[in-house]
Amino acid sequence: MRSLVSLWFPDFPVERFIRGRIKAGRKPPPRGLPFALVERSKSGLRLVAVNAAAREFGLMRGMRLSDARAQLPDLLSEPHEPEEDMNSLLGLCRWMERYSPWVAPDPPDGILFDASGVPHLFGGEARMMAEIRARLAQYGFSARIGQAATIGAAWALARYDAKDLQGLPVEALRIDGTAVKTLRRLGLKTVGSLLAIPRAALARRFRGESIGENVLMRLDEMMGQREEPLNPLNPPTSFMAHRALMEPVIHAEGLEAVLAGLVNLLCRDLERQGKGALRLILKLFRADGSRANLPAGFSVPTHDPGHMLRVLKPKLEAVDAGFGIDAMTLEARETAEAKIQQHGFLADESTLALEQLNDRVANRQEAQFLSLEEAESHIPERAETPRPLAQKPPPAPAPFLAGARPLLVFEAPEPAKVIAAVPDGPPMSLTWRRVTRRVAKAQGPERVAPEWWRLAGGERPRDYYVVEDEQGRRYWLYREGLYGEPGEDQPRWFVHGLSA
Template identity: 40%
Template sequence: MMRRYACVWFPDWSMDRLRRARRGQPISCHSEKPDELPFILTEQGVTGLRVAAANASATRLGIGPGLRFADARSRAPDVQAEPVDRGADAAALEALGLWATRWTPLSAVDGIDALRLDITGCARFFGGEGALLNDIGERMAEGGLSCRIGAGPTPGAAWALARHGASRVNVCRSDHPVEEALKDLPVTGLRLTENAERLLRRFGLTRIGQLYPVDRTALARRFASKEAANAVRFRLDQALGLYAEPLVPLRPPPDYAARRSFVEPLISGEGITAALEGLAETLCDHLEQDGCGARDFTLTAFRSNGSASFVSLSTARPVRDAAHILRLFRDRIERIDPGFGIDLLALTAARPDTLETEARPLSADLAPGPVDRVALAALADRLTARLGEGSVRMPRAIASHDPARAEALAVFEGQEEDWDDAVLAPRSDRPARLLERPEAVDVLAEVPDGPPVRFIWRRVPRRVKRADGPERIAPEWWRTFNAEARARDYYRIEDEEGRRYWVFREGLYQDGRGGPPRWFVHALFA
């Protein structure tokens, strides 16, 4: 399939963006009718303050981008001005590029005032390429944005047609040679530097078609350097499709997607929920055809005012159950603000993987294992949807004799390696849970190299009735060597009231590694 690209160029982007941001307010604080008085945006240049953008009134007076601010004031003494906000312009253009994914999943920002869209295979969903491009232009105009559109087999051709085509929408058809479509356009359509354009005009090369018969050797003789001549040919080859020009999309394209547009925009959460049911079923049908499920789902709402809102979620295991997906999104739909109305909804799925199907046992006695992994993953998904990403964690066994390192909490991702051995069957001579950190105790009486006889913990004196141990655990020198690290002797003890503790003595008498040993409570037995 031949690639097709569209370039949407906004000639007055900075001014249009500011007008949209201050909708309902005058652009200039000194004017209640900003289009009647000249108004400009300025930017600091190499040689001083220059005009970055101008409204219609200023343009009629000969004020345009690149003009020095002093010259603009001489032509229109009452001109109003304020600095251009390039950061806000870039952020708004990126947001508009994300909204443009309503037409294609491959959209990118092109410079400071244009969008590049890969519309390959997308035209059939809109009634043809012409209808697609017209829809883009109409929706931009509804949002208060003036734009010109070019479409062709290469990004360079689309860029040139958008800026130098004869009409608002200029198309190089797939059955039409791109060389023929570009030959009458000026060389400024090749995205060259100002110096290169100036040299080409000096040599009488003002049209792109005039460069076709010129070979590289002859072109290099006219330029000061071979690199400059190669840059001109390189841009020409990109426009003609001889060199590929990759597009880096704002958002990675989804593996699966389902979309639905609405004649009457949605303005309530109930309408979004009803539409999501059909989208989830359609998406799951696509997944079922490939025999797989997905783990990342995103619901994107495209508003009629040119903005978009989306919510995402992830599942522990690949799923393709429409009811389960709808249940997970139900608590997040309220985060979508319909604004002036939603005219298109898209549900996308990423990270597809083979879906493991397991037959549900008739009873717990016939289950192959003690854990229903499908039900556990579904529970984790619901908790994650309610509490947030990374909130569901499961213990993971670590090969270590140190009880503080023998177990760690990891985000549950639907995998239970060594589940039965490591988690469901812990050591019976150790407590199931440890204190957050060992708590020091004051030993009132102890037997050398033995358990304490009396100790004070949490301001309460306790007398030991029974004791078992020790279990000696030496420092793990192969992890982090520390000459001051000391061995631990763990004891299971019980006081006169029947409470059982897991205590340890840190250090041995006369081990040469510090002062006398210290005692700690590390856990309690149930």
């Protein structure tokens, strides 16, 4: 059966404020003295949250600060910081991912998570809940925990005391104040009293347009007759390995041993499903409540534990373990069908080795190898385009029959001076990089016309030649432009590559 848990922090704004002051090295409000957080409203400053000492004097949320000071002149107050509250709540959600990957914030002072199939990893349900409560208390947060088969029931049990769902007050349905007043005016004070009314009558009387007004919808969500989704903070994954440690680990050797176990577990599950990981995230939970996230990516889907471990191990070198790591999680955030490799006799492993080398370089130095892919262009410098090796190749372009190309093509053609017997004839002498070479042999020309859609850029036709000098060195050069073109400059010569 599904097990959903609701954490409620009754004094969250105040406790968050105190924890923030301590972390910033500033003095928090004195313990035992009445304290409140205030915010500005249309009618002046109002109390947003009060501590236990202030509640003992009858102060409560929503009171005007002037009325509270008239009742308690010694009341201490500070401005409310809702943005910091939300940031802290999200931080607690990320911390709670050590217990479940399905964790969602429940603003302004709660957290929801799915604990189905998890408690046995922490010694049982009771020990898990006790551990959560104790750890939160160490960080300065008091929490109440509700556990049930539905989100609505768990939410209600965390906030209201009742032996069963039927004994809960109607406020536990998460409906607005107007609907609560109407129900109580009709004598309907508990969930059990609503369940005794025929559904048709209840639907006719309380079918508000908003979910806070729709009593029947909220009742069905609590009782499990209507599905209520849990939207986790991070997208869930089908492949995850988790390890909770008995004692915090600080040394790199211990972390690497735990990582090796996680990698083996994850790769085993991936291989069983014929999947490979493309993107991983390694989460290290520190004993002080903080967390380190170490992402990793792969060129091709892999479930090779050796390769995965070689990629992840160097990332541990830069991790600050603080007071120790007490839990680790390895998740495959993106997977695909595994690429089956056959190794052994006559097997070509060069491609696989290059892919794995690219993975190690890309994950360690945030750089990656580039490969050249064919592009749809007959202009030599545009006929190939660089592509990251980890990126999927584009569809192959239509084959293009071009002349012989040299082994080395310059990224940018280099200007040269050429002497020919006749203007349109082959080169007889070549001056390039301040050295003059006498041409012994010449082959060409090969006419390469400009791309018509680029004519506005001033491109001109090219005539390519392969020439060989008296020392046997071969050059690939071209003449840009045609003699006698009206309004055009004289043709220019460029060396574009070297032939073997």
